[in-house]
Amino acid sequence: MTMSEGELAIAKLHFVRTETLEQQPPPASMTGPIGWARQNLFSSPLNIALTILIVLLALWIIPDLLRFVIIDAVWTGADRNACLEAVQNRPIGACWPFVWERLPYFIYGSYPIPERWRVDVFFVLLAIGVAWLLWLNAPRRDLGVFYSFIVLPILSYILLSGFPAIGLPAVDTVYWGGVLVTLVVASVGIVCSLPIGILLALGRRSNMPTVKLFSVFFIEFVRGVPLITVLFMASVMLPLFVPEELSPNKLLRALIGIAMFASAYMAEVVRAGLAAIPKGQFEGAMAVGLGYWQMMRLIILPQALKITIPNIVNTFIGMFKDTSLVFIVGIFDLLRTIEVSRIDPKWATPVTSTTGYLVAALFYLVFCYGMSRYARMTEARLGKADRR
């Protein structure tokens, strides 16, 4: 009975699909470039308006930028006449021969020309140190730390300021300039700030009230005032505080100011790292009988510094940009060499300033962007290690 009814039901149907349908491709308007544009550029009236606005803005700015940097730019010439609109009778963009001629000055400052190979060697040594420290899989990174924080500073000092006994004539720091000074100031800031910053951070977490007091006082004081005033203090007050015959030179004073400033900021970064270490790590270290310094060196700091690497690099970025402030206390860093060159009568034209600033901006952008990419990469890597 039921059986026959079922057969009847099937017989009534004219068509039954027995195999499943082939998967259909999504409609063309949902995939490919069109779908992407619909989703990401034209999803709502507001988005359509924004997209149109941005395209118009780009059409307004980019051609002008290209014209300035490439199309209307001057590529060859001997002096300002090559970059003067009135002389050339055409619109003038960037004045590249100015940069070309002044490039050695931008890099070495007034460092004596026959001795400039020493600066080049310094750049190479510095690059080796940086690469050794930043490349996380590099062999013998402990040696890298030793090299960067002890060998490199001594070697660079001998190399750059000279050592007549081994045939390197002395070069006074007033002749140093340009990228050389920028990198020296940044490196000194980094090399000094890490150890001092770690000590200050430990001091701030110390049980000893006076140590804590002095650390807190130093850190909060330096962080509460602008770098400019720290540099002013270093450059006008420091000479007063030491006997006349010991008075440090201008560059050294700025370096002391930068080192103080960087240490205070580094201390806060390291402190944040220390705070993130669970208490059990301290207790565990003490339980196995480690002393304070052993505990810090072997257990706490390796973990704390590892998780703060991204923040440390970000602090370095800030410091690298801040080195440009030594310009104000009269040090010939990259920015100041550009300031001096752009008003040099030989090249002074309406476009020289912009060209010079463009070069400086590019220099800082490449360095800082590189560092921030690195920070992000390490962060991702650390994140991966923590995810199990």
Added chain:
Amino acid sequence: MAVESVGAQQPARVAFYNDPKFRSIAYQVVLCVLVVLVIYAATTNALDNLQRAHVASGFGFWNQAAGFDISQSLIEYSASVSTYGTAFWVGLLNTLLVAVLGIILATILGFTIGISRLSKNWLLAKVATGYVETIRNIPVLLQLLFWYNAVLKALPDIRDSTKFMGSFLNNRGLFVPEPIADPRFGWVGAVFFFGIVSAIGFYIWARKRQMATGQQAPILLVTLALVVGLPLVVFLVTGMPLHFDAPQVGRFNITGGLALQPEFVALLLGLSIYTAAFIAEVVRAGILAVSHGQTEAAYSLGMKPGPTLRLIIVPQAMRVIVPPLTSQYLNLTKNSSLAVAVGYPDLVQVFTGTVLNQTGQAVEVVAITMLVYLCISLFTSLVMNIYNSRVKLVER
């Protein structure tokens, strides 16, 4: 029992120099002695050096005539009569002026860009990212110099000024018509003040009523009507008691009107644009910190996107945003000391620059300047701590 058989053991005898308590005290004494020695040496050296250089010490210079001009001043100042003390206040007020305006501009720009980075519009998000990555990675000093030397100083000179709406733009700055209030304008001000007070009153009443009955009142509309509409009506009724003093172009100079100097504009632009990039990152991080579940929960309760944003997302994001935002505000204030590079008469330029050069009293001048910034920083952190403790997530 076992415990008794072991007995109360004497603590192991430790040499006194290995005793942590003794060590701690010894370290602290050594540190204090060192610090005192350094301070003593520095002071004696400073007194020695100052005496040799015949520089006076103390704060006597505060009441001496300054004798130099300051290009922009919010208070009465003249080179011949005013003292170094007045110059200090002029500088401080100029610093605060540029800091406050910079903070307002940077906040608006920063929030716009931070939200744009999270936009569903790919192009907008990319442009905002590009802005942040570029501006953040170029030193602010370089940006200031660029705005001042390459943009504002490259504007045409007075004779070829760009004119628009009665304003003049040239390499001496932006000259706009200055609004001058007639006596009757006081009425508009009074009504404006009344509007604000009554708007606050209305807000309180509306909140109470909503709490009691659940009925909502059109707060925004009423507030706009009271604060903007009412004064506008009074303004029109009293016969528009406001006229503009338009700048007049002379042969060498522009007289009248309100002048915005290029130094001020460059500093304001540079600081705002630079800090906005950092604020954008702060805002983005804050919004991302609110989990998507919050939005979904609000929608499932039947809230519209507007109230969801206003009542659910923003209050939670603000808790994450405000502390780093404050430190950005502080950074902007501290960075305003870079005014010295473009010649805007802020505290550092006037006081640590000119006054220091004229008096030679480096210790006092630098100390006062640092103290001022320190006070601003500490005051801000104080306010910040109070805010933090108020919005802190209260858990069970």
